[in-house]
Amino acid sequence: MDATRTKPGARVLLVEDDQNIRELVELHLQLEGLIVVSRADGNEALSTARAETFDLVVLDLMLPGLDGVTLCRAIRRDSRNADAPILMLTARRDEVDKVLGLDSGADDYLTKPFGVRELVARVRALLRRRRPVIGEHAPPVQAGALLVEPARRQARLGDREIELTAHEFELLYVLAGNRGIVFSRDALVQRVWGEDTHITVRSVDTLVKRLRRKIENDPADPKFILTVWGSGYKFADA
Numbered sequence: 696m697d698a699t700r701t702k703p704g705a706r707v708l709l710v711e712d713d714q715n716i717r718e719l720v721e722l723h724l725q726l727e728g729l730i731v732v733s734r735a736d737g738n739e740a741l742s743t744a745r746a747e748t749f750d751l752v753v754l755d756l757m758l759p760g761l762d763g764v765t766l767c768r769a770i771r772r773d774s775r776n777a778d779a780p781i782l783m784l785t786a787r788r789d790e791v792d793k794v795l796g797l798d799s800g801a802d803d804y805l806t807k808p809f810g811v812r813e814l815v816a817r818v819r820a821l822l823r824r825r826r827p828v829i830g831e832h833a834p835p836v837q838a839g840a841l842l843v844e845p846a847r848r849q850a851r852l853g854d855r856e857i858e859l860t861a862h863e864f865e866l867l868y869v870l871a872g873n874r875g876i877v878f879s880r881d882a883l884v885q886r887v888w889g890e891d892t893h894i895t896v897r898s899v900d901t902l903v904k905r906l907r908r909k910i911e912n913d914p915a916d917p918k919f920i921l922t923v924w925g926s927g928y929k930f931a932d933a
Contacts, residue, residue: 705822708747709733710754711784716807720753720856723811724818737761744774747834751821752781756796763844764799771800771860780821780860784809797901802862836872838930841850841910841919843868860886863906866899870920875932877923904927 707724711717712735713754721731732747734740738760744752744833752770756763763783771777783796783804833845840853843864850857850867859867865887870878878886880896887902903922907914921929 704728704730704845705730705750706730707746707818708744710737710758710763711712712755712758712859716755716784719811721815724753725813727815728742728795729818735759737763741769744770744776746775748775749779750895751818752776752779753818754781755784756786756818758788764795767796767801777858780861781867782821793883794897797898798904800860803898807918829862833868835866838871838919839911840873841871843871849871850910857909859906860910862902863909866902867906867910870928870930874930877926877929879927883927899921899928 705728707729709717709724709731709735711720714735717733717735717888721733724731729751732743732749734743735758737758740754740758746922754763754766758766761769767781769784770781772778777833780802781800783801785796785804785806802821803817805814835845836843842851844850845868850859852863863902866883869883869886880899883899887899892917902919904914907917910919911917919931921931923929
């Protein structure tokens with residue numbers, strides 16, 4: 696089997712209200728050997744995400760019912776697919792939409808109109824990255840009251856368990872496991888997403904922002920994940 700192809704039988708939830716785009720995307724994902732469940736409404740898609748398990752979610756930003764940003768946040772917060780990679784489809788040249796999509800929990804975005812080849816490449820990359828970058832046999836990391844345990848894919852701050860997506864967990868593990876070491880954004884892209892990625896350094900900033908909201912008492916004045924201006928990010932030395 697061609698190593699560049701996706702694993703047959705992977706399940707994809709496709710949420711797109713434009714029938715022509717939905718049918719086109721569904722056709723090419725099925726040609727990849729994927730099982731596609733399509734929804735045209737945000738509320739219906741959320742009900743499906745809560746009831747069924749998927750390997751990937753592809754959703755449009757503009758949807759009837761729940762919009763894409765609200766749907767993405769709801770999937771991350773309250774569904775069986777909180778850890779599934781999410782590819783968001785956005786309007787061309789609208790940087791705000793891209794930032795909103797990533798900030799809501801999406802792993803990647805694709806602007807319309809898009810080519811089928813690029814869509815399939817993004818889907819393949821996200822499905823390959825479904826396997827955690829940080830292995831389950833990696834040692835736990837203790838940083839003050841923060842405990843990060845790869846074997847359990849779990850992070851705790853004192854007595855509180857922190858719910859993290861796969862990329863949030865991996866970013867936290869990399870930074871907390873190397874306290875005081877400054878990582879450039881490019882280095883974090885490689886460590887968290889791996890080499891086979893379309894992710895840009897802007898995604899690192901968004902992921903840090905999401906992570907700070909979960910572990911910092913005051914995300915605007917962080918004590919754990921610090922910005923090193925002109926260089927990147929580091930975890931506090933002590």
